[in-house]
Amino acid sequence: MDSIVVRRLKKSYGRTLPPAVDLQEPFSVRQGELFGIIGPDGAGKTTLFRLLTTLVSPDEGTATVEGLDIVRDYRQLRTITGYMPGRFSLYPDLSVKENLTFFASVFGTDIKTNYHLIGDIYCRLEPFEDRKAGNLSGGMKQKLALCCTLIHSPRVLFLDEPTTGVDPSSRREFWETLARLKDTGMTIVVSTAYMDEADRCDRVAMMKSGRFLVTDSPAAIRGDFGRQLLAVRSDEMFRLLQDLRKMPQVDRCYTFGDTHHVVLNDGCKSAPEGIGRILEEEYGHKGVSVRVQPATLEDCYMNVGG
Amino acid sequence: MEDNVIQVEHLTKKFGSFTAVDDITFEVRKGEIFGFLGANGAGKTTAMKMLTGLSFPTSGKGMVAGYDIWTQSELIKKNIGYMSQKFALYSDLTVRDNIGIFGGIYGMKRADVRRRATELMERLGFMSEKDVRVKELPQGWKQKLAFLVAVIHNPRILFLDEPTGGVDPAARRQFWELIYDVVDSGITAFVTTHYMDEAEYCSRISMMVDGRIEALGSPAELKSEFGAGSIADVFDILARGAKRSE
Known part of the structure; x- marks a missing residue:
């Protein structure tokens, strides 16, 4: 069963600029798949995330996520997806707990209901529950951002370079968390600049100039060298x-x-x-x-x- | 001592009861690439702030670029270069004007800025872009320009704070060749990174755990000392002993 289905998708930010995303070949991500996107800066990775999370609308083409159209059904779609942008975007003046409570309430839920999803990450933050998010270290901000992204139990998770600036040990922990989330059946799309992380995905798309150059399992890509x-x-x-x-x-x-x-x-x-x-x-x-x-x-x- | 561009002894920084940097002693030799590694929260940023004249230690002493960190922090700032992943350029100005502004901030004479700018632009392949506004440059070129302005005043030491964070494998390697290039011209590089393959490119590396330097040596020395196959393994062995949860 497919979770994400794209037939064609195009988005430009200006008439004179080349399109940021220009997917001309269809692609899909299966339910429960861990799908990686790699590519240089400016390849279109972030724009693709913003399209699939309904934050920008395509110029041409469309896509569905869990059967919902990214243009027509954007309201419904937002309730079942979680998006962790590359840039820290929580409220720096709210405490750790206030941020989490806020995001839970926006989605009409509470921390207790979905604590099982975030428990193994949040337990590391609990000693600092009253600290302002803006005063957390880089690794802690990233853990809190993931908790806020998961608190409404999304069916599809979009993570835009979640481990940039994170040390090797914390990166490994982060990927162990992703593996556990995947085991719950969650579909995960993640971009990364680390190839050891891409290697842990079920399939990887190499993106450049708005297009996918290669989409396959890491083993198959290596085998085709x-x-x-x-x-x-x-x-x-x-x-x-x-x-x-x-x-x-x-x-x-x-x-x-x-x-x-x-x-x-x-x-x-x-x-x-x-x-x-x-x-x-x-x-x-x-x-x-x-x-x-x-x-x-x-x-x-x-x-x-x- | 002559050949050390950084020499610190018992450097300590406390914030209230929390000891962010705990009695570190080390030196950086002229002309080397020194990798300053450690987990998030180990104290790297706090240590770098003291080395770059942005904050004073609680105790301990140190010389950076030939100047005392207690009494000559303004002279230190003039004699070092600094670039982080979040570099800042004036996006509405051209490449040449950006270089001019940064050269001016470092108190260089106009003629010197022009000469040095031409030399660096030629070396980094910037000549054809010199009248382009920075906002029109691709990201990789912006990074290259940020690197160029960080060495415009020919600093004795170039501090690079996670310069390749979030950068793809090809661009990371191009950036490291820039580092090699300026080190070849006599500048010492002090680099932090979370990419353990980049640690292998350093002459020597230190690993910080809970505010202390727990290991220091060439990559080969550290691997043999810890019986590890890679620097990533050395990092893991040391990180496992950490008490601080950031």
Whole structure:
């Protein structure tokens, strides 16, 4: 059963500007699916969220969420969706508890009714219930925002880069929470700049210039990489990056944690040992290691659409 | 000491009964990329405010860019650059005018601003955009310009506070090449980030837990010290010992 169905969707913010969202191919998100959206700044991710949450209307096309049309049925639709915008948008002058009570009352419910959905997050906020939301740290603001988004028990959850500025341990906790929410049957659409997070989604859409370039499961996207990828190290990593880019065998080279990832030109049959020998003999690198590297989602991202 | 651009000893900052930064001692060497890591709420921002002359410590001493954090905070501000993810530019002004304003704020002579601006614009590929209004630039270019104005006065240290938060993998790498580029020209970089792959790009990193620096060394040293395969694992091991819930 599909939760979100888009046949075509277009939105521009000005006649002279290219459309922010221009989805020409249909796509759908299944009920209970965790659907990720990745793409560069300006790809249209936030506009797509705002369209699907009825905050802006499309110029052309339409979509349904849980069977409700995003234009015609916007009032009803707002009661069953939860939207956590990328920018902090709670009331900074209200306390933690006041914010939560307010959002619950707007949706005609109360904290107690849906406490089971937020309990494991809210228990961390309870010691600070009387603190003004504006005075919370970044990670706490994000936890409170999620609670306020969940308090009316939405059937579909839209999260726009929820973990920006959040440390690695808190990010992992956040994704454990998402997994639990998914288990309750909630449909979740989430955008992220972290590829390890995208890897945890059922399916991922790579968005650029308002369109989806690729939509598939992370495993299928990784499997389709189709290029020879190497991980290379030496004792001089910055010079290594520049030298690798000079080599005719190398199509692209980019930093990747403590190695550089190298995409070889198609038809280039250089074995890893060959590349290693050239780096040592022609470029004078020491401590060289070259190994074949299976593509990660981040590699796929780096190599899609230029 | 000569070769250290930051040297702090027993730096402590208390807010009432809460100790945000708890007796930290470390140095940053000239020409390195120093990664300043830690969980949300570990005290990084408070520590950075003291290092950049925006707040005074409760106790402890320190020198930044050759100046005393107690008595010479205005001189520190003139000799450092600062950029955060929420950078501020004048969107109705052109690229060139923005550079001029920031150069002026740092007290540079017009001719010096012009010379340095040309040098940086050429290096960062900005020449063709110099008369474009900032609001018409794509986000990635705005970020690049914010970076440019942060180094316009050729600071001794460039502080980068989560410069790549929310930035996609391709743009993050482009930004790091900018960092490498200015470090190559002799500027020291002091960077905070939540991306653990970026921690690997640093010469040395420190990890803050509950206001204290619990680990400090090169990425390779820390991985071997903690028997971890990656900096992300080191972070996890240290974060598990944290008592503060932010």
